[in-house]
Amino acid sequence: MSTYTVLKFSPSKSSSGSAPRPPQRAIQPSPEKLSVPCTTVIVPQNHAGTTTEAGSPVKKKRAGKDKPVLGKNIGSDNFPNTSSNGQIDAKFEVQLGQLSQDFMKSLAVSKRVELSYSLVENGRPTLPPHNGFSELLGLFPTTFAADVVPPFVIIRVRTLPPKPWPFTVGGLPLWLTVDESADYFDRGRIGKGQKKLEYIDLQRREEFSVNILKEAITVFQDLHVKIRDIMWSPGFWRITVPDYTDLEVLPSFIARQVCFYKFLSEDPNTDPPALRSKVPQGVEYDDTFYALTPNALLRPGIMVSSSIRYETRDGKVEDTFKTTTSGILVVDRHGQPFITVATHGFEDDGLVYHPNPKKGSVIGKIVDRLLGTDISIVKLNPGLRYTNETFGTEDNPDGIKMSDISPCYPPHLRAYDAITMNNPFSGSCEGVVLGLGAMFPEEGERGYVLHQWYILENVDGTVDGSCGSPILDCDGQVVGLFRFKKENSPHCFGVSAMELRTLGYEICGGVREF
Structure with a gap:
């Protein structure tokens, strides 16, 4: 031995x-x-x-x-x-x-x-x-x-x-x-149709790219199959298709990579609700009111919340609100500063509270909703300051300065690359990219929106409130914004930060006062 x-x-x-x-x-x-x-x-x-x-x-x-x-x-x-x-x-x-x-x-x-x-x-x-x-x-x-x-x-x-x-x-x-045969990743069923894009060799010669992704999407458009999402992970594709789609017409291989399919009913994909005001017993989140701390400087990874909604349950009126986390500091084409948040974490009034409407106050208001991305743009109140720098941790007192938006495709971002996230729900945690691809929104005019699939450490912990958190690569660049964790699954989704650039926003360095 x-x-x-x-x-x-x-x-x-x-x-x-x-x-x-x-x-x-x-x-x-x-x-x-x-x-x-x-x-x-x-x-x-x-x-x-x-x-x-x-x-x-x-x-x-x-x-x-x-x-x-x-x-x-x-x-x-x-x-x-x-x-x-x-x-x-x-x-x-x-x-x-x-x-x-x-x-x-x-x-x-x-x-x-x-x-x-x-x-x-x-x-x-x-x-x-x-x-x-x-x-x-x-x-x-x-x-x-x-x-x-x-x-x-x-x-x-x-x-x-x-x-x-x-x-x-x-x-x-x-x-x-302890299971003798179970697999941790349900790929679905293999398609039984023709092989497509055989002139592209993702198996050996070519690197995955947005152009290859576009060609793969075109394959399904030509077949008149309306897919919900498509992910490439080295060695295979996984695509979600409408129920009762005939596997006989779905490609078995695309670009020399085997294609697996899941039906919508087998893989429900809701943009899950933001974390409600009631949290599990014994779980600690960071609901500190940082706007009132000495030398107050807000940053990605603080708790933000919606307005209060009153709901009747079992004959009783309850007040609830949704909590998520702040995103990154950006500027528009005119150089005006804003921050990002997760769209589904807020009510129609667009008011953004920190940390919540009971403990804190309104710090800004949504001025633009980027349809199909789950990203909203917030103008903070005058006098508030914000910086693209994470909180320090015990292992890294210096925190991370977010330097840029990273392209969401190789060689900039690859499957199995390590990523980090730091927010009031997960704290500082690490993860791994599982796959790259796109989702097809029901709203807006976007044909598809670039996404990434991740797994995060301690995924059994509650990360639902992490929606909107920046996902960082090894160089501190922002590769995505956290969207949600799949129910009954360790897999998480993030929308590519490149979508911000596509829609006219760029990351902003330094400290900005509003």
Whole structure:
């Protein structure tokens, strides 16, 4: 049995000295308290001495502004707010598959497990090398099987270990289960129609792009099939179609990628209601009234709410309101500043409260609803200030400065790229891109709206109120705005931030006073 060296890294702490820092949240949301910070790196014993200048044994590559970072898919040095290249705080040897208290303690505080190989290369899932499955089989003491079934790595165990569990292994999201055969991702049924766009080779040669997406959409338009959404995840497409659509006419392959289909009734897709004023018992959200804090400076990730609505239930009149989270600071074509919010979180009067109508006050009003995107544009009240900078966290006191809007397609954004989100419901959390594609709105004149599919850590926690939150890539660029989490599913949707640019808005740097 091979011996491996295990290295445990804690996030690097900020070294900005006396430089001004954004405040940390006054109230730490419950899901953030569940987040584990470390990275466990497993390498063969004879490779353990090979390290980079940053101290991590993981191979580096260049990304973004020619900046050396850990591989996008397996490291966390690509996150502005977390890093696995700090000081090694544990180093020991193990024989995988044998019970080791040191090893289990390391996994229990690690968000990521990095193997001696990656399960993702250039945005595509890969299988372990010859004999590489031994590393997957040796992670947990009761493992009886391990499968790489994109977009997940599935490890099957006789007994589930205590939570928390690692979020990713080898760059793929991890699903731990006692089920001998279940898959974590319901792809649906394979189409039985003709192959389409065979001159495009997404399997090997070509990179996914918006142009390829447009051609795929045209395939269904030519077939007169009105689809609700289309997602490409490396290796397959998944498309939602009307009930009773004949599978015999639906393409079996598009651009040499197999096509799976779900019927609307099998996959209800409501823009779910924003979180109502009543929250689950024992769950903490950050409902601090930041407009009244010293040197008040509002930022993405504060709670915003609708006006009160009065509803009669069981003969009693109840007052409720919807709560979501603030988005990003933008400017229009004339240089006028605004912020974004989730459209479905507000009433027809367009009034925006912070943090809610009972504890706070109106801070602005919706002046434009971008139909089909679930994005609304808000003009804040005179005298308020806003900046595109997240709250600091314990691991990253400096927060993240949002630098730009990132294109939502490769090479700018790929499947399995890591993303972050920070809001009053989830707190600071990490995620992984599962797929790229589009949704087809019922309102407005837009034929389709670009979207991304994600999975987020601690997804069992309540994230419904996260609607409107900016989703950030490894360079602090905004790739999307959170829309909703699927009911009874870990999968989340975000509308591409590129839609803002298409409709005449750009992200704004610095501090703006209204």
